[in-house]
Amino acid sequence: MYYLTVSKTNTMNSKVTTIKNEIPLLIKKVAPICTEYKIDSDSLILEMVKFLNLIHLTGQKISPSYVVDLAWHEFILFTRYYQQYCNENFNRFIHHTPSANEDKNLYKKTLNLYKLHYGKPPQNIWETENNTELNNTNCGACHN
Secondary structure: OOOOOHHHHHHHHHHHHHHHHHOHHHHHHHHHHHHHHOOOHHHHHHHHHHHHHHHHHHOOOEOOOHHHHHHHHHHHOOHHHHHHHHHHHHOOOOOOEOOOOOOHHHHHHHHHHHHHHHOOOOOOOOOOOOOHHHHOOOOOEEOO
16 A cells, blocks of 8 residues: 655645645635534645645546535636646646536545545545535546
């Protein structure tokens, strides 16, 4: 299994700090999500960064948790910064492709890939398959 090393964890945390410093309004935008789901903004932004990185690492069609998807929606609205972030970190733009068709297997695949690359996901952000509110994004997938 592949898990984040200390240096990779520091890199991920550094990305969160950079995002917060360069677009502080994002923290205000995700604050209502954080309040509603009792998540701190650093943790939510970190999980969004991990999700985007997971897309890059695996090259697979995957789907975020509900709260990661909400944070991603807010991040995408900073279009110039989001484009720059994707180009600098992934050498490509990561599109968000909503779907009207819910695919539970896609979310299960995402959780399995998350566990493979990062270890056990935080349950308050990446809830198990039993929590329909947190894992039913209805986005279906994201891919490039």
